Amino acid sequence: MWGWIIAIISGALMSVQGVFNTGVTKQTSTWLASAWVAISSFAVAFLLWAIFERNEASIMSLAKVDNKYMLLGGVIGAFITWTVIQSMSALGPAKAVMLIVISQLLVAYIIEIFGWFGVEKVEFQWTRLLGIVLSIGGFILFKWEK
DSSP states (O other): OHHHHHHHHHHHHHHHHHHHHHHHHHHSOHHHHHHHHHHHHHHHHHHHIIIIITTTOOGGGGGGOSSGGGGGHHHHHHHHHHHHHHHHHHHOHHHHHHHHHHHHHHHHHHHHHHTGGGOOOOOOOHHHHHHHHHHHHHHHHHHOOO
């Protein structure tokens, strides 16, 4: 149950963050807003690490991470911020978030099916694909104009 609650909070925070970042972009620029997101996120994350986890993992433990490509999460994060800002600006928050979530679901399922990036491999299930197709149908209905 805890995972469900955290996932719902995460989705809500992502939507609010996208709106905030788009608002900052309108008053500054896209990459400056993205940089601010990264810098402020770093500051908060570093502070929380220093308070709660400093004794569990030192900064040097980053050098010991297997599969060094996993350290590209921050780089990907910069482009996530940019793409969210651009899509929300072009489509509005609701449509953008729906497409983002559908894309996340589809890519995450592909990652699971093929067992990429060390994720436990799962068997293909038609019902899961149907769920993705229904999500796309929901987006089409949501977007439908009278």
